[in-house]
Amino acid sequence: MSHSSPSRGRRASESDETGVDPGRIRVGVGELAVATDGETLTTSGLGSCVAVGLVDRDAEVHGLLHAMLPSEDDARSAAARPAKYVDAGIATLIERLRRSGASGDRLEARIAGGAEMLDLTDAVGPRNVERAEESLAAAGVPIVASDVGDGVGRTVQLRADGGLVVRAADGFERTL
Amino acid sequence: MRVDVRALGACNRLSERGAKQAADALSELTGTDLAVEVTGASVASGEDLAEAFAGRESIGVSVGLRGGLEGEAVLAFDADNVDALLSLLPGGQSMGHSAVSEVGNIALGGFLDGWANYLGTAIDMTPPRYFEADGAAVLPDGALAGDGVFLFESRLDATTTDLDFSIYMLPDSGQFRDLIVGKTAAAAAPGTEAAAAGGSDGDVGGPAVPYESLSTFASLAKRGSANAADNIAMMTGLETTVDVSRLRFVPLADVPAEVGVEPHAGTVFELQGKPSGYLAILFEESSAATIAEAMLPMEPDEPLGDMAENALCELGNVMTSGFIDGWANVLGTSIAHSPPEFVHDIGSATISPLVAKLSQRQDYGFVIDAAIRTEGVEARCDVYALPDERELADALAQLSEP
Amino acid sequence: MATRVLIADDSEFMRNLLREILEGEFEVVGEAENGVEAVNMYEEHGPDLVMMDIVMPIRDGIEATTEIMEDNPEATVIMCTSVGQEEKMKAAIKAGAEGYITKPFQKPNVLDAIGSAV
Numbered sequence: 292m293s294h295s296s297p298s299r300g301r302r303a304s305e306s307d308e309t310g311v312d313p314g315r316i317r318v319g320v321g322e323l324a325v326a327t328d329g330e331t332l333t334t335s336g337l338g339s340c341v342a343v344g345l346v347d348r349d350a351e352v353h354g355l356l357h358a359m360l361p362s363e364d365d366a367r368s369a370a371a372r373p374a375k376y377v378d379a380g381i382a383t384l385i386e387r388l389r390r391s392g393a394s395g396d397r398l399e400a401r402i403a404g405g406a407e408m409l410d411l412t413d414a415v416g417p418r419n420v421e422r423a424e425e426s427l428a429a430a431g432v433p434i435v436a437s438d439v440g441d442g443v444g445r446t447v448q449l450r451a452d453g454g455l456v457v458r459a460a461d462g463f464e465r466t467l
Numbered sequence: 468m469r470v471d472v473r474a475l476g477a478c479n480r481l482s483e484r485g486a487k488q489a490a491d492a493l494s495e496l497t498g499t500d501l502a503v504e505v506t507g508a509s510v511a512s513g514e515d516l517a518e519a520f521a522g523r524e525s526i527g528v529s530v531g532l533r534g535g536l537e538g539e540a541v542l543a544f545d546a547d548n549v550d551a552l553l554s555l556l557p558g559g560q561s562m563g564h565s566a567v568s569e570v571g572n573i574a575l576g577g578f579l580d581g582w583a584n585y586l587g588t589a590i591d592m593t594p595p596r597y598f599e600a601d602g603a604a605v606l607p608d609g610a611l612a613g614d615g616v617f618l619f620e621s622r623l624d625a626t627t628t629d630l631d632f633s634i635y636m637l638p639d640s641g642q643f644r645d646l647i648v649g650k651t652a653a654a655a656a657p658g659t660e661a662a663a664a665g666g667s668d669g670d671v672g673g674p675a676v677p678y679e680s681l682s683t684f685a686s687l688a689k690r691g692s693a694n695a696a697d698n699i700a701m702m703t704g705l706e707t708t709v710d711v712s713r714l715r716f717v718p719l720a721d722v723p724a725e726v727g728v729e730p731h732a733g734t735v736f737e738l739q740g741k742p743s744g745y746l747a748i749l750f751e752e753s754s755a756a757t758i759a760e761a762m763l764p765m766e767p768d769e770p771l772g773d774m775a776e777n778a779l780c781e782l783g784n785v786m787t788s789g790f791i792d793g794w795a796n797v798l799g800t801s802i803a804h805s806p807p808e809f810v811h812d813i814g815s816a817t818i819s820p821l822v823a824k825l826s827q828r829q830d831y832g833f834v835i836d837a838a839i840r841t842e843g844v845e846a847r848c849d850v851y852a853l854p855d856e857r858e859l860a861d862a863l864a865q866l867s868e869p
Numbered sequence: 870m871a872t873r874v875l876i877a878d879d880s881e882f883m884r885n886l887l888r889e890i891l892e893g894e895f896e897v898v899g900e901a902e903n904g905v906e907a908v909n910m911y912e913e914h915g916p917d918l919v920m921m922d923i924v925m926p927i928r929d930g931i932e933a934t935t936e937i938m939e940d941n942p943e944a945t946v947i948m949c950t951s952v953g954q955e956e957k958m959k960a961a962i963k964a965g966a967e968g969y970i971t972k973p974f975q976k977p978n979v980l981d982a983i984g985s986a987v
Contacts, residue, residue, distance in 0.1 A: 317502060320723045320819070321826075335728040336815025339823055359720075359823045375720070375826065411737045411745070411808050412820040444816025446728060460730060460812045488953070496973040530924075535956075558889075562882040569880040572924065573972045576951025583954035590954065594879050594926045 315448075318355050321375035325354040325387045329451040337404035337445045339416035341423050343381055344401045345432065346453030347393035354388050355449045356380045360415065361422035377422040385430055398432045401455040401467045403447050405439040416440065436467035478619070479508055479718055479831070481582050482636070486621035488577035489542075489634060493623065496570060497555040497630070504624040504724060509715040513603075513611035516618075518710065520603035527605045528571020529596045532579070535588030538638040539607035540578065542571040544631065546599065551630050568595040578621075578634055607637035620715075687794050692837060695789025699841065702785050705761065707841040709786070715834045719826045722851065723815035725834060731755070731814035732771055733848065734783030735821065738791060740802035742858035745821045746790065747851040748783050749814060755779060758839060758846035771811060780807040790835075790850065798862040821853055829856040871896040872987055875914060877907035877930065878922035878949070883972070887920055887949070890976045895983075904928025904936075911937050911944070918987055920979075921966070923950040923957060931957070931964050938965035947982050949974070 318324045318334040326332055332355035334342055339359075346353040358380040363373070373379035389395060405420035420439045427434055436455065438445070444460040455467040486503040494501045524546040532538050544552065549567065556566050572595040583590045603611055610618055619636040696709040717725060732755035735747045750758065752771065759775035760766060762782060767774040784807055791802040810817040825832065835850040874895045878884050884900045891897055898914040901907035903925045911919060919937065923930040934946045947968035948961045958969050967986035970978055 319720070320815075320822070321720050336723050336726070336813045336819065338723075338812070338816030338819030340819050359819070359826060372720075406816065408810065408812065408817055409735055409808055409820050411735060411805060412824050415820050415823045442812075444813035446813065460816065492951070492973055495975075556882070558882070558885055562885065565880055566882040569882045569972075572880065573951040576924070576972070577953065580953040583956060587956070589956035589960065591929075592924045592952065594924055 318357050320357055321359050321372055323354060323356040323374040323380055323384050323387070325352065325384070325391050326451070327352050327391050331451065332449040333447070335446040337447065338406055338408040339404070339412070339419060341377060341402060341404040341416075341419040341439070342445075342447045342449075342455075343377075343384065343423055343427070344403075344447070344449040344453065344455045345384060345388060345393075345398050346449075346451075347388065347397045348453055349397055350392045350394060351451065352388050352391045352393040353449055353451060353453060354384045355447075356384045358419065358423075361418045377419050378426045381423065381426040381430065385432070395431065399453065400427050400432050400434045401449075401453070402427075402434060402437045402439060403445055403455060403457045403467070406444065407440065407442050408444070438465065438467055479716070481585055482508070482619045482621060483718070484585075485578035485581040486623065486634060488580055489574040489621070489632075490623045492573050492577040493570065493632065496573060497552070499555060499625050499628055499630060501623045501625050501630075501632070504622045509618050509620060516606060516610055517603040520605065523602055523605075525600050525605040526567060527598050527600055528568050528575070529598065529607070530572065530575050531593035532636075532638075533591040533593070535583055535586050535590045536579075536638055538636065539609070540575050540634065540636040541605065541607050542574050543600075543605045543633045543635065548630055551628060555628075555630070564597045568597045571595050571597075574632065575634070578636070606635055610635070610637050687797050690797065691790035691793035692835075693789075694793050695786040696839075698785035698789045699782065699839070702781065705842045707839065709789075710838045710840070716831060717834055719822050719830055719832050719853075722822050722832055722834070722853075723819055726814035726818050726849070726851075728813050728815055730812065731817060732779060732809075732811040733817075734780055734787075734807040735810055735817070736783065736787050736807060737805040738802055738854070739805070740795070741798070741800035741862050742802070742854035744825065744852070744854035744858075746787055746804065746853070747810075747818055747821065748786055748848055749810075749817065749851065750779075750846060750848045751814075752811075754846040754848065755811075757844055758782065758841070761841050761844040761846075776809050776811075780809055783807040786850075790852070799865070800862055818851060821851075825853050825855075831856060872918055872983070873898045873914065873916045875899050875901065875907065875910055875916040875919045877901040877904070877910075877919060877925065877933065879903060879925045880922070883922070887979070890979050891920075894980075902926075904930060904933035907933045908936050911941070915941075917945065918983065919944065919946045920949045921946050923948060923952050923961070931960050934961065934964040934966055945986050947986050949979075 315331040315333055316324050316326060318332055324332055334357040341358055343356040356374055358377040359375050361377050363376045363379040373383040402423050405416040407414055407416045438457045446458045448456040458464040490501040490503050525543045526546050526549055527541050527543040529539060529541045553560050553566060579590050621634045623632040625631055692709040696707045699707040730752045731749045732752055733749035738744045738746055756770040759778040762778045763774055787804050791804055795802045832853040835852055837850050838847045872895045874891055874897050876884050876887050879902050888897050898916050899910045901910045905927050921930040921934055937944050946966045948966045949970050951972045953971045961969055968982040970982050
């Protein structure tokens with residue numbers, strides 16, 4: 292019933308999740324968000340993109356990044372949006388978490404996505420994952436769980452406790 | 468007159484920012500979360516718009532624009548939702564039209580603030596006018612008259628209730644031209660991200676295209692669709708039409724949201740030539756199954772199994788050829804396409820690698836809204852044409868040279 | 870004595886909303902539906918405060934404010950509008966407005982603005 296592009300059906304509403312009290316914050320492609328009030332951070336339709344969830348449980352701060360490309364160096368344009376890139380996005384997310392009271396040595400990471408969706412494009416998914424691992428290692432943030440690769444799209448939610456709920460296109464769901 | 472594609476991009480960002488302000492205002496007013504889902508500039512003929520909006524009943528609130536930007540802006544929503552809206556407003560039920568007009572006024576005020584502040588000028592709004600409209604009559608005056616107008620549209624989605632809004636803005640074209648070659652083009656000059664991209668190329672002018680060529684490009688989509696329909700008819704022996712309602716110019720980063728998280732099936736092609744790029748034809752699952760079944764001599768064992776996949780790949784082949792042959796003919800270039808790659812997954816996930824690849828070089832892509840009708844079966848699909856922006860601009864620029 | 874307020878807004882919905890916020894603590898002396906009515910009702914009632922919309926038919930809120938201020942330099946006007954454009958804000962202040970609230974507003978915004986203007 293939207294007024295634009297009649298050829299598109301209803302977008303799936305995300306209200307089937309229990310998104311009650313603390314609320315949820317949607318993170319778009321090439322965006323990141325930090326939450327300090329127990330909100331659930333969600334991002335949908337991860338294909339080759341990679342989602343990085345970071346949490347400092349003691350400080351009750353968590354943040355989610357949905358990055359599209361491995362490195363700022365790949366960009367032919369100066370990065371106006373660091374969250375578009377895995378490396379710049381992780382650096383920005385860590386910095387924003389710190390400013391919200393997180394401590395760098397308490398942060399832990401969970402990552403998802405980086406699928407190889409198409410043979411037509413070079414393997415951007417695996418490169419995204421690789422870069423995420425490198426950047427997190429360089430920042431001294433341990434990756435405690437991951438669900439990456441394969442050829443399947445994913446939708447993720449980062450809970451305030453750091454748990455990353457990953458739902459695959461086929462409906463299979465697991466919590467990292 | 469030449470339009471810098473990046474300047475058009477800056478207008479798009481303004482529109483995006485405006486839509487965000489409008490969404491915030493509406494969220495506060497209604498106590499419902501609203502998010503900006505899609506923002507884009509579209510180029511379409513009046514006839515196509517009329518077709519695209521056929522059969523819909525809308526409630527609209529319109530304001531006229533004077534001063535820094537002239538034209539008209541409309542906030543529209545589905546007529547069925549008027550009660551839901553009124554129930555969310557304090558005292559809304561008893562206020563009816565007045566409440567709706569004020570909602571429109573507030574949202575459109577927010578939408579225009581971003582533009583006015585950016586332009587460093589004031590945009591005067593006329594008092595809001597409430598109206599009910601059938602079909603494309605909801606669009607700003609003049610949208611249906613021309614054969615290639617710029618229409619900015621944003622969709623605001625409510626996350627919890629059935630309360631979605633669209634904002635359409637049709638700037639007066641003369642003044643809008645000045646705007647995109649004037650102030651906005653200046654903003655795309657050195658220092659900004661887009662300009663840095665152009666600069667590293669050494670192509671000082673950037674991807675500038677003649678204003679008229681943009682509507683030429685819109686008619687390309689139309690022409691391509693006629694070819695695509697002929698090809699399908701030839702392949703299947705079924706009488707087929709492909710209708711293209713319009714061509715939208717959308718930020719690449721919005722494309723995944725545009726496709727949405729519903730499962731989609733379809734085909735993806737790589738294009739080689741001038742322009743190169745990608746083309747994706749995506750159906751919602753049920754549409755994919757319907758069209759595949761119509762093409763197959765017998766009912767397939769499973770709705771989207773191997774047989775359907777083959778059918779959709781073939782369909783993709785002939786549609787893609789139809790589109791790109793039309794483009795190549797008009798542009799006077801040659802464009803080839805790769806074999807189809809079948810995709811079946813979360814819609815936005817299927818297209819994300821294409822967006823990632825192209826976004827290294829550019830910020831915008833095109834979406835062609837299309838519907839295929841074959842032997843009484845109708846299947847809607849979206850065709851995402853993601854050409855290399857510079858190559859396309861070059862080709863379009865050559866079109867206008869004597 | 871309660872502060873006497875004139876509301877000028879072409880939207881009945883908005884006038885009601887404002888009246889609801891103001892009633893109790895303030896006395897609403899009148900509701901104008903356009904800029905001309907606002908000027909006339911100002912002359913008639915001599916309110917302590919005008920809550921003035923900008924986009925109104927016949928005469929807009931900035932013009933009405935200018936006209937009110939010409940004859941009544943002591944008048945207090947708060948713009949109460951859906952327009953958040955910087956140039957419009959400057960114009961409103963130039964016309965003599967004491968405050969500027971953008972819609973949608975909550976009761977505390979309105980009371981704060983009145984508190985600092987009166």
